[in-house]
Amino acid sequence: MAAAAAADANPIRCASFNQDNSCFVIGTKDGFRIFDSNTGRLLYQRDIGAFVIVEMLFSSSLLAIVGAGEQASLSPRRLCLFNTETGAALRELNFLTSILAVRVNRKRLIVVLQGKTFIYDINSLVILDTIDTVPNLKGLCAFSPCLDGCFLALPASTTKGSVLVYNAIDLHSHCEIDAHRSPLTAMVFSSNGMYIATASEQGTIIRVHSISEATKSYGFRRGTYTSTVYSLSFGPSIGLPDILLATSSSGSVHAFLLGSAIDQRSKRSSTFLGSIIPDSVSDALDAAHHVLHNAVSPGVKSYAVIRKVDRADDSSKSESTSESTSFRATVSIITYNGYFLEYFLNINHRNESSWTLDREFNLLTAIQ
Template sequence: MTNQSSSYALLCASFNQDNSGFAISSKDCLKIFDSNIGRLCYERAIGGFTIVEMLFSTSLLAIVGAGEQPSLSPRRLCLFNTTTGTALRELNFLTSILAVRLNKKRIVVVLQEKTYIYDSNSLAILETIDTVPNHKGLCAFSPSLDGCFLALPASTIKGSVLVYNVMELHLHCEIDAHRSPLAAVVLSSNGMYIATASEQGTIIRVHLVSEATKSCSFRRGTYPSTIYSLSFGPSLHLPDILVATSSSGSVHVFFLGLAIDQRSRRSSSLLGSILPNSVNDAFDPAHHHVLHNAFSAGVKSYAVVHKVDKVANTSSSDSVAFKANILIITFNGYFQEYTLCINNQNESSWSLEREFNLLTVISDNSKSSRYCSEECINP
């Protein structure tokens, strides 16, 4: 999540590809944290950035300046090594960079009307995609090399999505998801599912990427709200849950497995095969759990699913059958970790495990500490 209003304490915030770490930038510096323990691992006071993207747990960052200093142009992408404190390579563009996504083989750079795909090692341009005006830099990326997809808006008047195969460099499909323009989109890490929300923010839809077919839909609420973020659970197969944050200050968790299974059963039934999708598209509240007032209404936020635990064969109705750790960054500068527990009666309880100010936290070794358990790639 990038390119936020200057009225916020944070200019950008992003989790790495497996949510084990996250990076933030204020107008003065960038910081990297370990998601598991909330420890500040790296800090560098070199100005403000609108984009800071990590490559898993390596020392490589892709950074784009906020333009408040001549050396931090919003049109320049810098590949930065946190271990050496040096720039490895730079790429310059004619217009501002709105989003960057990367894995070990590809770097994606999103501009307002063009998107570029690069080879991560040689930095050779592999593909240039002409897009509809994408003022917010809206995109989604699945980092898996086996299911590496990129999703971009296909229209400015309705919520349709173009899905590209980034490794094989071709258009995979186009999905018509909403009647209103897109506000949020996310791909599961394995590239199997894509979730979308429109500017109305009342319905969130999940599609199976391989077949470009709708798997299920969820109703967030009755009244319009801006969806700030969408994130799938970390499962390598069927994602367990989908989490969303909205301008109402709420966190929404939707259970995918049961919803997709129920839709499959309906579709295979005689009645389900006769009814159109608009009628067959049920919204079961049992799949939806909400934490109200997690943060102030209107404060932009970014939430991810850090960990999911399922307990099998529990006999007691009060026993915890499902537990998820939800990590939230609010752009007024706070980090929160919540645990969501669901018992066998589908009753939910939320508990706040940690909360701290990202701007004031300090580390005795912030300049020398590293967040890197793998070797940095060498462009």
């Protein structure tokens, strides 16, 4: 009864944005829906039963879908590649245990089970590699959509926050990163695959590692109390992303400025005190942190992305701060109780921020 009540309270079973955040899709007890992120328009709706995984391939007609098992035809052990143009299945893949996560890009299809992860060529569906993993009960993974940095990240331990980074194009292990003392609960790659952000079950510290160096870390304190981090998202960038976003069970949305954190760390390391403070302590000193409190009701799962970052000329800044940049980030949030929220996060050259709600609508009552 409690499980049923929880399902009714949170009617969205799954939610994901496509690789460039131009569209997003939700799965419910009735089916799945695709929305245009820019307009909020409902693009496609299919009511054929409950789904727990729905993943898009950019803005194509291809979906990777997995049923919730509430109907015999929608087994959680069956992956269906579905064509929204024809309304028919292109191909199905069956597994011995439940599928916990699926990721796609233009070259690879990733299927995560509890103890194994499979890598397929997405065009031929030939299996290229099988990775034996530690028990991954939540299907935790991260996958870069970029082909030049096409990395897959999986938990490497059940007792600490270690990350296995795997090259999904060349099919070999790239590195292992010891990111946290507690087991992982969230991780994400930057769009170019150059950086990975991670959070542990403690949920107090979020860290960013350079994939090429494997050990270089920037840390951000989300808060002092334990909280479940539901999602992490980098802002779009060619190089080092400007912003990292996090949502958690506290109901707040946290935005961290990576460039400011690097500048602060460089300044600290040049001082005597900064040179002797270890990173585990100095994580708490990074102040490039902007919070939107009570964006979502506490305990309601949410998923947020930074859809775009617009740099702006700040006419109020003085010549002495001419090297500073003001910008506005568009932050889109899906709540699992059925809403879409979009905020503008404005940050000026003095690191002052403001959050403005631009639009909000109910995902379950939208009409195509």
